[in-house]
Amino acid sequence: MADTYDFDLFTIGAGSGGVRASRVAAAHGAKVAVAEEYRVGGTCVIRGCVPKKMLVYGAHFAEDLVDAQRFGWDVEGKIFDWPRLRDIVQDDVTRLNGLYTQTLDNHGVTIFNERATITGLHELTLASGEVVTAKYILIATGARPHVPEFPGSEHGITSNEVFHLEAIPEKVLIAGGGYIANEFAGIFNEFGSKVCLMNRSDQLLRGYDEALRDRLLQISLTKGIDFRFNALFEKIEQIEGGKLRVHMTNYEPCEVDLVLYATGRVPNVEGLGLETAGVEQGARGEILVDRFSKTNVDHIYAVGDVTDRVQLTPVAIREGQAFADTVFGGTPTTVDYSCVPSAVFSHPPIASVGLTEGEARNTLGSVKVYQSDFRSMKNVVAGRNERSLYKMVVDAATDRVVGIHMIGQDAPEILQGFAVAVRAGLTKADFDATVAIHPTMAEELVLLK
Structure with a gap:
């Protein structure tokens, strides 16, 4: 197909949606390139649901080893080695990164391990300075954790960094009430941390059925997790011994070893050249698309979390597949968002x-x-x-x-x-x-x- 342009399709971002779209487009006969400045695999594989689920599996052993005695098993010398689990998880992330890269290679997709910016009509400029052209451009740059702004906010970390901790903190404050906050609350609690979850509202897991939300709160309290509702950050101070003193509204300050922000995610749209291309964005920066994932610019499409439709990996994959089938497969395809199953890997x-x-x-x-x-x-x-x-x-x-x-x-x-x-x-x-x-x-x- 590519005669006027260097590529039929240039995908910015090699996460779940971008990889699926690129692979399928190539299978339809398109000449495809992908630019990824970090690692192939995206949030889910590298620093999201996959390594987090591995930690969830590890956390379950805390109770399973205790329960084993009631099933006739005596387990002596139980010791949890966080660095061992952390490193094994990262080794598997590296393995998956290799598999995703191999998938693209096997389909003849050109991979640029650098940032790409839209700099003109059908034109992109790579961080190295190389300029390429493409008939179609797909933006699949995903989203990143939101970090609230207040005095001392730089002392906290996000889910991006949590997988690389040197040690499990004795006391941890988790900010947020969504699935990421509740999942890490369960993980840290089972790993032996004293967990406090603070939320700006009085609800957990907005959007889920009320009966389930109430049950999770009840069970979490029984497990020893502390909750502070209707609380907003005022400031964080670093005090003696590397600890953090967290000041918040409606509660006394608390001292912890770690503050983890799980306060939502924002689309990765900075530095893409959207203004140059004239791509319309929503109030949160999300790229606005139609039901075929096309932006207001005819040759530019977007899939996955960067569109802020449904922020789930399987949905991004479906969107990538539908885009490729529509544009390169000759089969106009849309994604049905009316009955999407979801899970919270809480405890x-x-x-x-x-x-x-x-x-x-x-x-x-x-x-x-x-x-x-x-x-x-x-x-x-x-x-x-x-x-x-x-x-x-x-x-x-x-x-x-x-x-x-x-x-x-x-x-x-x-x-x-x-x-x-x-x-x-x-x-x-x-x-x-x-x-x-x-x-x-x-x-x-x-x-x-």
Whole structure:
């Protein structure tokens, strides 16, 4: 295809969305290049959901080793070695970085390990000074952690740095109420830190079903995590011994070893040349696109977190695939955002798909809600009082299941299959007619009365 231009497609950013779009476009016959100034793989693989999930696995052993005694196993000399886990996780991140790079190489995609800026019509300038042209430009630069501004804010870290800590802090303050904050609260708590989670509002996990949010708060308090709601930073001071004194509204100051910001993410749009290209942006800097991920400039597209539509890795991958199929595959394709499943790898984890009870009542009017509030067999034997909660929301007029929300062991693993059922529009009667797999936790979803 590339005759007038150096490349048919030039992708800025080699994260999940950019890699998928580039690979598929190349498979359709396009001549493709990618510019990535850090490491191929993006936030999820390098400094996000993949290494974080590995830490979640590591954290689970804290309780599993205790529970093992109730199952007949005596485990002596339990010692947690953070540097060992940290380094093993980083080794696997390096392995994945290599696999993503190999995938692009295998598809003939040219990789520029440097920053690229749009400097003219169909023109990009690399950090080295080299100028290239492309028929289409795809922006897939993702997002980065938001750092609040206040006196002493430079003393805190973000999720980018947390994977490289020299040691596990004795006391840690986590700012935020979203999934990143709650996941790291569970991780640090299980690794032995005294955790305080502060949030500017009085709610955790906005957007998730209220019953699940309340249950996670209850369980987290039982596990020893402290919460400070309606709290805003005033200042952070560094005091003797390298500790930090955190001043906040509505509470007394607290002294901690580490402050972790989990206060949202902002699109990476600086220095891309968007103004030069005339690309329109939203209030938070996000790149505005249509349903085919095209900007207001005909040859420039954007996918993933930089568009601030749904900030989830699988969504970015779907968007990248749809873009490539649309532009280079001759098959106009869009992404359906109406029934996207999600998970919070808290301790215990949450999983959700479809409408919450509140959303369903507001949009459908008459709904039926089915719940199962139970203690898993594992927790019964282990002597733990921690209870799981499964919730199903049904459109009363059609019997269609419009939402499933769960908190408990393996909830994300269980929900993936049931998300297909919700997406397919199955009814409560379809669930009732399905034979249970016994004894499992998942069977609760086909036994709800």
